[in-house]
Amino acid sequence: MNLSFFDQFMSxxxxxxxxxxxxxxxxxxxxxxxxxxxITNRISTLQLWFFQLITKxxxxxxxxxxxxxxxxxxxxxxxxxxxxxxxxxxxxxxxxTQLSMNxxxxxxxxxxxxxxxxxxxxxxxxxxxxxxxxxxPLIPALxxxxxxxxxxxxxxxxxxxxxNLTAGHLLIQLISTASTVLLPIMPAVSLLxxxxxxxxxxxxxxxxMIQAYVFVLLLSLYLQENI
Amino acid sequence: xxxxxxxxxxxxxxxxLGQLPSxxxxxxxxxxxxxxxxxxxxxxxxxxxxxxxxxxxGGVSMVLAGYVVLSYIWSYSHI
Numbered sequence: 001m002n003l004s005f006f007d008q009f010m011s012x013x014x015x016x017x018x019x020x021x022x023x024x025x026x027x028x029x030x031x032x033x034x035x036x037x038x039i040t041n042r043i044s045t046l047q048l049w050f051f052q053l054i055t056k057x058x059x060x061x062x063x064x065x066x067x068x069x070x071x072x073x074x075x076x077x078x079x080x081x082x083x084x085x086x087x088x089x090x091x092x093x094x095x096x097t098q099l100s101m102n103x104x105x106x107x108x109x110x111x112x113x114x115x116x117x118x119x120x121x122x123x124x125x126x127x128x129x130x131x132x133x134x135x136x137p138l139i140p141a142l143x144x145x146x147x148x149x150x151x152x153x154x155x156x157x158x159x160x161x162x163x164n165l166t167a168g169h170l171l172i173q174l175i176s177t178a179s180t181v182l183l184p185i186m187p188a189v190s191l192l193x194x195x196x197x198x199x200x201x202x203x204x205x206x207x208x209m210i211q212a213y214v215f216v217l218l219l220s221l222y223l224q225e226n227i
Numbered sequence: 228x229x230x231x232x233x234x235x236x237x238x239x240x241x242x243x244l245g246q247l248p249s250x251x252x253x254x255x256x257x258x259x260x261x262x263x264x265x266x267x268x269x270x271x272x273x274x275x276x277x278x279x280x281x282x283x284x285g286g287v288s289m290v291l292a293g294y295v296v297l298s299y300i301w302s303y304s305h306i
Contacts (some may be wrong), residue, residue: 089294090298091295
């Protein structure tokens with residue numbers, strides 16, 4: 001009984017063909033490329049407005065060299081946002097619940113920021129390992145701590161996304177199971193549980209959007225330090 | 228022979244039932260052909276429901292509903 005709750009996170013396959021590829025490519029259908037008109041259709045207008053909003057928000061703190069990262073950060077943000085939100089539809093599969101995928105997204109991008117910093121401005125990048133104004137006896141310990149926190153960043157990025165989404169989906173499944181099971185026994189409690197489920201779903205929508213944003217924001221922050 | 232040439236250009240709705248196997252055999256099943264078919268289908272849907280002056284929620288909702296149904300079919304054995 002308990003193990004069946006984790007079935008929703010199994011990578012789906014049909015006759016051995018992994019379907020995760022389709023779940024990953026489906027968001028591309030939802031964002032049509034705008035054609036060269038002044039006034040485009042409503043989806044393209046909304047899309048353009050939204051992308052400009054995010055890009056401005058993400059790219060303002062970065063210097064000119066960092067603006068080269070605009071495309072990849074924007075597309076990453078939109079991909080994560082769409083995948084997370086699509087995962088809230090019934091019966092769909094959310095690829096971001098797979099730790100392998102989130103680590104595969106987080107690790108190379110973080111490593112790219114780190115190597116950019118170490119290559120272009122090595123002393124500044126290494127200087128981030130020691131915050132200003134630390135008392136002298138604490139310096140060795142603090143450098144070790146800062147190095148650990150630096151090296152753990154990709155793991156934290158990946159696991160944060162995975163854990164948040166997996167926990168949300170599991171909670172939804174558990175509470176809805178409880179609500180359904182309680183319906184013949186105690187309808188009043190079942191009603192309360194359903195209200196909790198509604199609130200939880202609203203929370204999950206918010207979490208889906210926030211987590212995507214946090215992922216990309218942290219990457220841009222790591223980039224700011226290093227570029 | 229002239230009938231076979233014209234058969235290649237007829238649309239599916241105009242093909243007679245007896246001509247169906249030969250019509251199917253004439254279709255382009257190369258990877259480029261299949262990609263072209265997907266592109267044509269996408270363009271048809273896009274231009275009919277989304278690329279209109281006052282497109283509403285229905286255009287996107289139909290795609291999402293189709294995605295939900297497809298996911299249901301794929302995960303049926305797990306339920």
